[in-house]
Amino acid sequence: MSLQGTKINPKNFHRSQLKWYLILIPLALVMLLPVVYIFSTAFKPLDELFMFPPRFLVQKPTLKNFQDLFRTSSTTGVPMTRYLFNSITVAVVMISITIIISTMGGYVLSKKQFKAKQKLFSINQMALMFVITAVVIPRYLIVARLGLLNTFWAHIIPYLATPVYVFLVKQFIDQIPDSIIEAAKLDGANDLHIIFKIIIPLTKPALATVAMLTFQFTWGNPEPSNWYIQDETLKSFSFYILTLTNQQQNITAGAGMAAAAGLILFLPNLIMFIFMQSRIMNTMSHSGIK
Amino acid sequence: MKQKYKQLKQRVQHDFKTGKLSDALSVFFLLLPYALLFSLFIAIPVAIAVGLSLTSFNLIEAPEYRGLMNYITVLTKDPVFLKYVLPNTFKYALITGPGGYMLAFILAWMLAQIQRIPRTIIALAIYTPSMLGPILMQVIFRVLFNGDENGWLNSVLLSNDFISKPIQFLQDPAWLMDIMIIVSLYSAMGIGFLAMLAGVLNGNEELYEAAYIDGIKNKFQEVIHITIPSMKPQMLFGAVMAIVQSFNNGYIGVALSGQNPTPQYSGQLIINHIEDFGMIRYEMGYAAALSVVLLLIIWGFSKTAYILFGEKD
Numbered sequence: 001m002s003l004q005g006t007k008i009n010p011k012n013f014h015r016s017q018l019k020w021y022l023i024l025i026p027l028a029l030v031m032l033l034p035v036v037y038i039f040s041t042a043f044k045p046l047d048e049l050f051m052f053p054p055r056f057l058v059q060k061p062t063l064k065n066f067q068d069l070f071r072t073s074s075t076t077g078v079p080m081t082r083y084l085f086n087s088i089t090v091a092v093v094m095i096s097i098t099i100i101i102s103t104m105g106g107y108v109l110s111k112k113q114f115k116a117k118q119k120l121f122s123i124n125q126m127a128l129m130f131v132i133t134a135v136v137i138p139r140y141l142i143v144a145r146l147g148l149l150n151t152f153w154a155h156i157i158p159y160l161a162t163p164v165y166v167f168l169v170k171q172f173i174d175q176i177p178d179s180i181i182e183a184a185k186l187d188g189a190n191d192l193h194i195i196f197k198i199i200i201p202l203t204k205p206a207l208a209t210v211a212m213l214t215f216q217f218t219w220g221n222p223e224p225s226n227w228y229i230q231d232e233t234l235k236s237f238s239f240y241i242l243t244l245t246n247q248q249q250n251i252t253a254g255a256g257m258a259a260a261a262g263l264i265l266f267l268p269n270l271i272m273f274i275f276m277q278s279r280i281m282n283t284m285s286h287s288g289i290k
Numbered sequence: 291m292k293q294k295y296k297q298l299k300q301r302v303q304h305d306f307k308t309g310k311l312s313d314a315l316s317v318f319f320l321l322l323p324y325a326l327l328f329s330l331f332i333a334i335p336v337a338i339a340v341g342l343s344l345t346s347f348n349l350i351e352a353p354e355y356r357g358l359m360n361y362i363t364v365l366t367k368d369p370v371f372l373k374y375v376l377p378n379t380f381k382y383a384l385i386t387g388p389g390g391y392m393l394a395f396i397l398a399w400m401l402a403q404i405q406r407i408p409r410t411i412i413a414l415a416i417y418t419p420s421m422l423g424p425i426l427m428q429v430i431f432r433v434l435f436n437g438d439e440n441g442w443l444n445s446v447l448l449s450n451d452f453i454s455k456p457i458q459f460l461q462d463p464a465w466l467m468d469i470m471i472i473v474s475l476y477s478a479m480g481i482g483f484l485a486m487l488a489g490v491l492n493g494n495e496e497l498y499e500a501a502y503i504d505g506i507k508n509k510f511q512e513v514i515h516i517t518i519p520s521m522k523p524q525m526l527f528g529a530v531m532a533i534v535q536s537f538n539n540g541y542i543g544v545a546l547s548g549q550n551p552t553p554q555y556s557g558q559l560i561i562n563h564i565e566d567f568g569m570i571r572y573e574m575g576y577a578a579a580l581s582v583v584l585l586l587i588i589w590g591f592s593k594t595a596y597i598l599f600g601e602k603d
C-alpha cells in the first residue's frame with residue numbers, strides 16, 4: 001500500500017527510507033566537521049599547528065595546549081581558572097533564578113484568571129521578537145543607573161527576563177489538567193505549595209529545556225564582560241577565549257590554545273543536550289504559537 | 291464619597307472571605323519578579339530608545355531635543371546607511387531568515403521519515419553548530435577562511451593550483467557578505483528547528499490515512515495539505531525564532547573580519563552600524579534612531595510570519 005513509505009516516525013526500516021539516509025548522513029557529517037576539528041586541534045602539538053599544508057586530524061596528540069591554557073594568565077595577570085570559576089558561578093545562579101522566575105510567570109499566565117492576563121501574554125508573545133543588540137545603549141544606561149556596572153550581578157540581572165522561557169513553560173503548564181490544581185486547593189494548598197509540589201515536578205521537561213538554553217546562552221555569552229565590566233577578575237571564560245583568539249596576527253600560534261579553550265566551552269553544551277534531548281523534544285512539541 | 295468608601299470596604303471584605311483577595315495578591319507577587327525584570331530590561335530600554343532617538347546625546351552633556359531630525363538623517367543624509375547598511379541588512383536577513391527557516395523545515399521533515407535512533411543522532415549533528423556559538427566563528431571559520439596560505443580553504447585551492455596566491459576572504463569586500471551568509475545558514479538550526487521537528491513528528495497518523503483515502507497522491511501534496519496545516523503553531527514559533535536568530539547573529543561580519551566598520555562596509559549590517567555610532571562615535575541619539583528602525587524591521591518580518599502562519603480565528 002502506498003501509505004507504507006509515507007509514514008511519519010516509522011518503527012521499522014523500509015527501502016524507501018534509503019533516499020533520506022543518502023541525503024542526511026553526508027549532511028550530518030559536514031555539520032560535525034567543526035567538532036572534529038576542535039577536538040583534533042585541541043590536541044595538536046605546535047609543529048602540527050604550523051604544518052603546511054595543514055592536516056585536519058591530529059597525528060601525535062598531546063595535552064600541552066590544555067596545560068598551556070591553564071598556566072597562561074591574561075595580559076593583566078589573571079589566571080584562566082578565575083574566568084572559569086566566574087562563568088560556572090554565573091551559570092549556576094542564572095539557571096536557578098531563571099527557572100524560578102519563569103515557572104512563577106508561566107504558572108500565573110497559564111492557570112490563574114485575572115483581567116490583564118490575555119494582554120500580558122500577548123505582550124510577552126510580542127517580546128519573543130526582542131533582539132537585545134538593538135537596544136544595547138538604553139540597556140547600558142539602565143545597568144549603569146542601577147549601579148550594576150562592574151559587579152558580579154551585571155552578568156545575571158539584565159538577562160533574567162527571557163520571554164521565550166516564560167512562553168515555553170506556560171505552553172507546557174497548559175497541558176496540566178486544572179482538576180489536579182483544584183484538588184490540591186481543596187486540600188488547603190496555597191500557590192507556593194502548588195508550584196513546588198505539583199507544577200515543578202510535572203513541568204520537568206520544560207524546566208530542563210529552559211535550564212539547558214539558559215546555560216548555553218550564559219556560558220557562551222561574552223557580552224556582559226565586554227559591556228558592563230571593567231574589572232578583569234570579574235570577567236567570564238567566554239570573554240577570555242575571545243581575547244585569546246582576537247589577536248589577528250597570531251591566529252595559528254594561538255589556535256591550539258584557542259581550540260582547547262573552545263572545547264572546554266563547547267563540551268558541557270553537548271553533554272547537556274545529549275542527556276536532555278528527549279525532554280527538549282517533548283517541550284518543543286508544545287511550543288506552538290496560536 | 292462615604293457611600294463609595296463603604297462599597298469598596300464591603301467588596302474588599304467579601305473578596306477576602308471568598309479567597310479572591312489572597313488570590314489576587316498571590317498573582318501579583320508571583321508575577322512581580324518577571325514583570326519587574328521584563329520592564330527594566332526589555333520594555334523600558336525600548337521606550338528609552340524611542341525617546342533618545344528624538345535627541346542629540348553624547349553621553350556627557352544632557353540630551354538635546356531634536357524632533358525627527360535623526361530619522362530624517364537616517365533616511366536622507368547617511369550615505370553609508372542607504373548605500374551599504376540597508377541593502378546588506380535586507381539581503382542578509384532575507385536569505386538567512388526565510389532561507390534558514392525553509393532549510394529547517396525540509397530537514398525536519400526528512401528526519402521524520404526515518405527511524406528513531408538514527409534520527410536522534412543525525413538531529414544532534416545538525417543542531418551542533420548552533421551550540422558552538424562564538425567558538426564556531428572564532429576558532430573554526432576564521433581559520434577556514436584565513437587570508438594566508440595557512441587558511442584551510444586557501445591551502446586546498448593553492449595545492450590544487452586553482453589559484454596562484456592566497457585570497458583575503460575575510461578582508462575582501464567581494465567575499466565577506468557571502469561568507470557571512472554561509473556561516474549563518476550553517477549554524478541556523480537552533481531551537482526553531484527542534485520545534486519544527488517535534489511538530490512534524492506529532493502529526494496525526496489517522497489524518498494521513500484519511501487523506502490517502504480522499505485521493506492525495508504524492509508526498510508533495512501530503513506536505514502541503516496535511517503536514518504544514520497541522521503544524522502551523524510550531525511553524526510560526528520556528529519562523530519567529532528564525533527571524534530573531536538571524537538578527538542576533540548580526541555581529542558575525544565584525545567577528546569574521548575583526549573590524550568595525552567591516553572592509554568597505556561590505557558586511558555592515560544595521561546592528562554593526564548601531565554599534566559604530568553608539569559605542570565608537572558616541573552619537574547615542576542617532577544610534578537610538580537606528581535601533582528603532584531595526585526594531586521596526588524585525589517587527590515587520592514577524593508580522594509577515596504571523597499573517598502567513600497564524601490561525602485566522
